[in-house]
Amino acid sequence: MNSFFARRFVIQAIFIVMALVLLAKLFYIQVLDEKYYLSAENNVLRKLVIYPARGPILDRNGKVLVQNEPVYDIMVIPREVKPFDTLEFCRLIGIDKPGFDKRFQKAKKYSPFRASIFEKQLSAQLYQVFQERLFDFPGFFVTKRTVRSYPDSTAAQFLGYIGEVNDAAIEKSGGYYRPGDYIGISGVEKAYEPTLRGQRGVQNLMVDAFNRPKGHFADGRYDTLAVAGEKLISSLDLRIQQLGERLMKNKVGSIVAIEPSTGEILAFVSSPTYDPNLLVGRERGNNVAKLYKDPYNPFLIRPIQARYSPGSSFKPVDGLIALQEGLIAPSTTFFCPHFYQAGNHRVSCEHYDGVTDLRKGIAMSCNTYFCNVFEKLINRAGPRQTINSFVSWRENVLKFGLGKKLEVDLPGESRGNVPTPEHYDKIFGKNRWRSSSIISLAIGQAELLATPLQLANIECIIANHGYYYTPHLIKAVGEKQIVKKEFKERHSVEVNAQYFEPIIDGMQQVVESGTAAGARIPGIVMCGKTGTVQNNHGKNHSVFVAFAPRENPKIAIAVVVENAGYGSSWAAPIASYMVEKYLTDSISRPKDQIEYIAEKNLLPELKSKAPAVKPKTKADSSKRDTSSIKQVKTNQLKSAR
Template sequence: MNSFFERRYVITAIFITLALVLLGRLYYIQIMDDRYLLSAKENVLRRTISYPARGAIFDRNGKILVQNVPVYDIMVTPREVKPFDTLEFCKLLSIDKEGFDKRFQKAKKFSPFRQSIFEKQIPVQLYASLQERMSDFPGFEAVPRTVRTYPDSTAAHFLGYIGEVNDKMIEKSGNYYRRGDYVGISGVERAFEDVLRGQRGVTYNMVDSRNVSKGSFSNGEFDTVAVTGERLVSSLDLRIQKLGEKLMTNKVGSIVAIEPSTGEILAFVSSPTYDPNLMTGRERGNNLSKMYKDPYNPMFIRPIQARYPPGSSFKPLDALIALQEGIITPQTTFFCPHYYQAGNHQVKCEHFDGVTDLRKAISQSCNTYFCYVFDKLMNARGVKNIRPALTTWKEQVNKFGFGVKMDIELPFESRGNVPTPLRYDNVFGKNRWRSSSIISLAIGQGELLATPLQMANIEAVMANRGFYYKPHLIKAIGDKNIIKEEYTKRNYVGIDEKYFEPVIDGMQDVVDRGTAAAARIPGIVMCGKTGTVQNPHGKNHSVFVAFAPRDTPKIAIAVIVENAGYGSSWAAPIGSYMIEKYLRDTITKPKAQVQYIVNANLLPPPPGWKPPVRKLTKKDSVKIDSARKSKADTIRKQQELKSAGERKKKDTLNKILAYQPKRKEDE
């Protein structure tokens, strides 16, 4: 009896153990290991993703800035790969055997059972020869894609570029993106990714264990069609964009042009630039690496990221604040003796202006006048109350868009800088600084920094006599115009309209008979201001800001050419060509003058650059020895002549003394 019960327990234990093992195995197969699940699915359904074309981008006149061309991605599922002629496959793809092995191992590491990219962006011409042989290479499949192409190779910084997503981007998107997907990395491509990317399509096909298609699953009920991305109509004018990039060839700087009546950006030039077509295709990575190593940093978006002291272009703004505060009137005069005495140091003025009123001060860019104006602004509440005076001045300057982000659609915009009292407390000590300590702000120097976009926006304020519309880049998405409330709202700067006319009179004189007279456009009344911005790292920057025409403004512009010297020499001519091209679609200046600007190379030496040292040859040594001997002979002859001259003087003096009559005392 006991033996029976013992056997029963043993048999029960065996069955329980077997059941637990089976359950454990089922759990592992179904939950832990996805190989069988994937195989089962692949034996039933094959999902094929179709990728949509990204939306095209146009300029304001309907000209194409960027569109798409077809390419093919070669996909591989490592487990399905059977023996084949590897060398022939490599030859068709224009890769070597080492490259093949590297790509294949990467695909296996990702997943032996899942499809992944083996080779990206095969052009149509290359795929044509591969297409007929694809059946010879089991496990490989070609998936049609599109890549960007830029017909005019222009506006690279404005448009931006796309690139393959990384793990962080996939995670951030909530797994919307997958490996091999492309996404906007910079510029408009990034800012409007959601509307440009379109929507992926999916097709489900039934297949058997040999991967032979058995037709559409459920008659295509669950299939979706790829939806092309929306097209964008930008505010850019391709005519002046191309001209601006041409004029800025071999120069470092920026041009930004705005339509004052809408805030739409007409030109967005960053120099040095690059051909956006270099950011597509199989060589994109190599091209990008080269650009990042370029000492002139062509990837830097200067219109919104570079920060410059505005220099003399800031003087009209200071004048407006002083007029609004009642510190000066248009008739207020100051005497300019060629400098302004600020405490124990002088602020030089380019010329002797004598008795100067506001209009003359703007047209002649008189530093002395605006130093007096700034001094009065800072000390209006008394010398000891300079801190609140500077705070108020900063708030007024911020209203013009200086020191704050303009919130343009592009990422990575800089806010510039308008200094606070705390900045000077840290430099000089609390309550130990006066207006003379910060007088450089009067002429747009010192700690005051602005982006080219902010400087162009100031001219839009001038053109509108006291307000601006928020600068923006896109006019329409798809067939619908974008009329956001923020783009139709007038942003007032707190200056009464009546104060703009005397300042604009001075700005017109700048072009008619002042520092920018050479940039005058016959038949167009242009108001502008030149600037020569001090640069501690090299030659001064050339700056010009303007708007035109005076009474019906259609364009406001800012031009900065780094290390180019006077604003009248380079920035002003470039600005006048851009304005005339936009208003008349032609340039009346002689072609030779325009070509002179285009051909000029103003690139500063790259950081750390030193002239190359040539190795001396025997010939050079002989020349050096000869030069040294010649120099020694010259020095010797000079010494001999000097000695002979001294002897001659001594002999002459002795003769004079010998023939002098003796005095009575000597007798």
């Protein structure tokens, strides 16, 4: 019996303890815990994501290129929506009834229980009107966002743009991004996305059944703050960027200017361009569609994606390689009788230059001189060793940044092209080609292709007497102005500094008394090289490369104007205005000259939407050789200039 009574008391004690626990829990719920009290009063807890402002982007002098402005997204939780005046709702936010139905069905499909975006990017003015009536629309609420704003509407291809994240990006991010988030799509916005985007925050808000705010849950103890993105200080100089875009209006091409001593890109002009503000706001989709339909392709980032034969601007590279290899000296001369004999074909030269040394060859852009230099490079070990000599030449060219990515801090950079021996084996047959077969390379033609960025970088190499820094568009990151380590490393082309002087002498003569004499800048010694580059689909491209001043150079530049003819006609004057503006903050030449260039329409005629294809060479090696030489003859005027 005693055992029975003991067990009874134990069981009674257990029930008493459980009752006390339940009473204590009820007391906590009803008296102490505020959230249950608020729920009992028909209040709801809503987690509101706080989106950080993206980091601003400044020019090198602190002028704002990109900033933020507030917009408001209407969110909806379909399960909480109750009958309301949908026509009045549509009127307030500027949509129609079919548009409402489409949006609401999309939200229900995403989730009846979770908030999703119903309408994006209401302006502050529209939001104020809508906010006053928000209590009439249960299930809807508003969240604040920021979008990009471009005060000067400039540098669109450099800056890039942001857009709504897609499913692939969400998956790739490991869950960081959610539907409705924004992400950098192109340009710096994409390249520096992790730096610019910042860190989201969360607010736990109490709202009543009428969507009226009732304050922060638990006095905000569970809220997290949003962290704004870091600011970027770009290397662009807004003054010359705007001037370059003005001069390139109604033209196809690009301008790249670089500071040789740092690799900082001072101007990054891609033309035709567009107003980056068009890719912001509720009309963004329509504007993007129109730009994609533009036959001149404004979304192409021409400074790093367009590829051109470098033409005569390549001649100094061959000269430097030959000097370093000991195959020529500055005093080495070749006789120019108005042509170069390549096998059984002649490569014409525009001038009868007579006895020509290296300096004169650069100044007069003598085809004959550089065809002889190229022949020495390719035949240095004899005709039977053409391939080995060509490989050595190609490796030296690659050191100058051609045929490979320079690793600029933008996505989508092209490598350009430096042809391989295998390429010529396929055309001519294995071991059946010689220097005369590929003589077009001597004057920067045929399969040799470079981006405008690569052309400008070569000028940095010449200005620096043998090295360059990785070209980059972001000078520093954040308040601490951090500079990436890789942007401080020198890249040597392994040519002795002494060999650059005769090349620079010739380039100075080009501007002072040669083909670019019209581009002289009062009081500034500029060294440059014109080029008139072959275009199989219209007029030749106008090209000019240069750096200035000669001593302690501050700027290197490459200008390409497609379908514009001689380099001296358009590219050279554009470059001279840019250089003078950067160095002196003024332009000494008459304003009407600038206006003439700015207003001149050089857009090529649109003949066909089919992609340009180079004519294929026939199987017979002799006929191929003839075709190659004819191509050189066609280009004689441009190369000489």
